[in-house]
Amino acid sequence: MDIMQILGLVIPAAIFAAAPLILTALGGLFSERAGVVNIGLEGLMVMGAFTAIITTLTLEGMGMGGPVVILLALVISILIGSLFSLFHAVASITFRADQIVSGVALNFLAVGLTVFIVRLLYNKGQTDYISNRIYRMDVPLLSDIPFIGPLFFSSAYMTSYVAILLAVIVYFVIFYTPFGLRLRSVGEHPMAADTMGINVNRMRYIGVMLSGAFAGLGGAVFALTVTGNFSATTIVGQGFMALAALIFGKWNPLGALGAALFFGLAQALSITGQQIPLLSDVPPVFLLIAPYVLTILALAGFVGRAEGPKAIGKPYIKGSR
């Protein structure tokens, strides 16, 4: 097997696997940059996946089909994701709950609530499979480029490119707009931000709701491309892996993008590794645990220090220092 074949096998798979991670990590970025830890990304993804599948199934039942259904499913997932994130926002910002505990509760609640509703609607623990999925397609023009074209732009999922594009946009928003500056200031030094007339709690609400929107989209993309139906085990660990990508990427959108692509590569290798000569001797478990081990090493400073926003995890109480 020559190198082109290997790359042709691995790179599209990596980009494909990375898309939900990129989207969810960007969501986490908004929340954490505003100073709210979001362990609940997993639960928000569950909510997004659930909404996307239920919407698609319902619209299919009404006789609709095609890209309209997919688009509607994605939009509704974004809305439901941001609404559901309000649980975390209210508990951790207004009620001053421990943000980590509130996030853990959010994960519980998402799985309990969605499977409860699925049982209610379908009388069983999982939904049927949807027939309108997101399909692979060639990007016009770009896929004709020699060498790069077949690797990156042919028979790929559009959502992957949307995710990568969004990472660039988020980078710009966070670092080059007044909104981004306010969001970061609230996460670094809320008291200073308050003094400058920024409504700290409102910024934090926006951050958490954006995280819900993005994670909902991430979950929806995962469900519409990978699984095709919904059950309690549809999202297992994707949200935590996105959180890992966020930290590994040092709370920077482009860093998170790179980390998510890298984790996607690890996932792709653990699936296709058996077909690649050098890797077939490596037990797949090493590739499975690689993202987590690397995150720990990054945090310990062995891969360059990862330092989060300073005010993260603390509720802002006006007037206290």
Add this chain to the structure above:
Amino acid sequence: MAKLLPKGRLLSWSVPLIAVFLGIFIGAIIMLVSGYNPITGYSALIRGIFSDTYYLGETIRMMTPLILAGLAVAFAFRTGLLNIGVEGQLIVGWLASVYVGIAFDLPAVLHLPMAILAGALAGALWGFIPGLLKAKFQVHEVIVTIMMNYIALYTANAIIRSYLLVPGERTESINQSASLSSPFLQSLTDFSRLHWGFVVAILACVIMWFILWRTTKGYELRAVGLNQHASQYAGMNVQRNIILSMLISGGFAGVAGAMEGLGTYGYMSILSGFSGLGFDGIAVALLGANTAIGVVLASFLFGGLKIGALNMQSQAGVPTELVEIVIALIIFFVASSYIIRWVMNRVKKEDI
């Protein structure tokens, strides 16, 4: 109105009680909205806990790992650490105890303690790593423990798959000499899976209470939890105390895994996902206010809810997931105790 409000010691009990009430109340609303009768639902649930010795036995069996997982979280909490890694520590403890249970052939007096100890050691090792990183590199333990959970899950599955696999995607059953299961207890409870593990759990409660409140080391651990800088100034070794706390916490979690391996199942399966016990441990510790006795009471509530939910589904048709929702809501409300206290203070002021 103010006279009705609890004071002093009762006040500290009232927040968890209100949280439980609110959780169950919203659960009732969810049942109503989705077309079930909450009274039928909840009475089926309560019957599912108390009506039959079988269910009572199952509830106590369910409580056993919950108590230990709760103690693990509570112990870390006491020293100012949040151990989200109980799930992973439980998995490696489960695997280690089952391995010792299979690999050795010893008299029960030696074999059983050795198997439990193996579980504790494996869990302690899994807690040691985040503890060390926290102490030496100031890495936040929450993220590290979450990552350790996944490493534990995948590694344990890989080990079972390559070295211990028998048909049925699981390990062999452990030798009888390492087993906690007891025909006597089973016959007493209409052949539930009740085993001697609950004695271990109660013992662990006593051990935690003793370490924290009757030893110098326990005083240090609590002091570090309350104020690291003051403890440092008083000459305590903060770093060593953080590592020790995670070691002990992981040890409790490992024993929780051993209870599943040596008691309930007698083997370990390849896990498709987390058992959920570790995360329930967080709920148990929160609701139990990080005290040994509180953990036991909270474990009874959650263990009962989980076992009773099965009856609720078969008799009233309410999906078992309702109980998961109620538990999640209870965690929300306990964590949001600030707002509960705020409302109580408001009511007090109005009367004055």
